[in-house]
Amino acid sequence: MFRYFSLFILLAAPLCSATSTAAGLSLFDATQRVLAKNPQTALSNALEAAASGRVVQAGALPNPELSYVLEDFSGDTNRSASDATTTFSLSQQFSLPGKRSARQTLAEGEQALATLDSQAQRLRLIRLTRERYIDAIAAQEKLAASQQNLQLARQTLDVVSARVSAGKVSPIEQSRATVALKSAQRELALQQQWRQLAQRRLAALWGEAKLTESLLDELVLPPTLSELETTNSKTPILQLADSRVQKEQAALRLAQAERVSDFTLMAGMKREAGSREESLLVGVSIPIPLFNRNQGAVLSAKANIAAAEADQALLNQEWRTQRDQLETQRAASFQEAAYLRDDVLRLAREIAEATREGYQAGKFSLLDLLDAQRSLIESQSLYLAARLSFHQSDAALNELLGLAMSAGNTL
Structure with missing residues (x-):
């Protein structure tokens, strides 16, 4: 079974896929490759980079404006542009304290998200x-x-055929054994298709059409x-909800700060015509917050905070x-699998073997x-289903708790 360690290993996953040995592909190597x-990895990296860019932009100051105006030339004045009244001015927009820091805090909240x-x-x-690996x-x-069951069905048919030839049993038993053999052959063909599909679904995670390596780990x-123990901090899923609330609170502070308009200071020089x-x-421009x-x-920001808090609680x-x-x-899956392995499956094998020897005698x-063979097959199927259920729930629980797997572990 897996051993897990801190989320740091997850964040420090190498940017290039691990090289699998020629012998096959382990679950750890497959995960690193994915x-x-x-x-999804490229998408997440791009979104993080975009959020970082918004943090930089939020801290940028507005650019100053340079103005040049020509007056009293051409028309009735008959003055040329060189004799016109000229005005040069430089203006700069300023915000009251708190606006820029509020924008930065909001952008940093989006980056954390x-x-x-x-x-x-x-x-x-x-x-x-x-x-998909399991x-x-x-x-x-x-x-x-299925291959073992097919071999067993063939052996059973051989035994039945020998007993029919010896006149010990009715030929109808040979027909029944033949039907069982055909059923085993059909099951084998079906399982070959399912294995191929499962391997393709696994390889599709890293963009390949099929799996070219054998699987090293066993179920x-x-x-x-x-x-399973959680880390000291909350899992990323819960942290996301907390971060959304903090981001909406930052958006409210920015909305409140923007109720006071920015002002613009201007300074320049005017040269009169003639x-x-x-x-x-020197001038100042201040919008009047009338409408x-x-x-x-x-x-809207207050409503978004309420929604984020409700989503957090939910x-x-x-x-x-x-x-x-x-x-x-x-x-429950672990207990069922252990019970099937230690009691039911062992007993089913003993009964099947004893019945086979008894039939020959x-x-x-x-x-x-x-019936004994069918009970053995059903027990094997139930044991596999229990192990599969255990590993599936274990994988989902590790995701929920924010745990990552370590190198060198097997199933």
């Missing part, structure tokens, strides 16, 4: 890779079981059910419910033999 090649969303998406890719392993195990059940006298110009006091933006509630459900499912009928 993190490097899946388009992008970073947390990127972490959540990487955790989702890890879970998805593990789910699906491929399960399909491979089902195929191996084993751990000796004991270990408890006399060529020069004079200094627009940014009241709509303030109301997400926390759903998170706890889902955690309890996954923990229960994980424990003439102590049991063919129906008894087929």
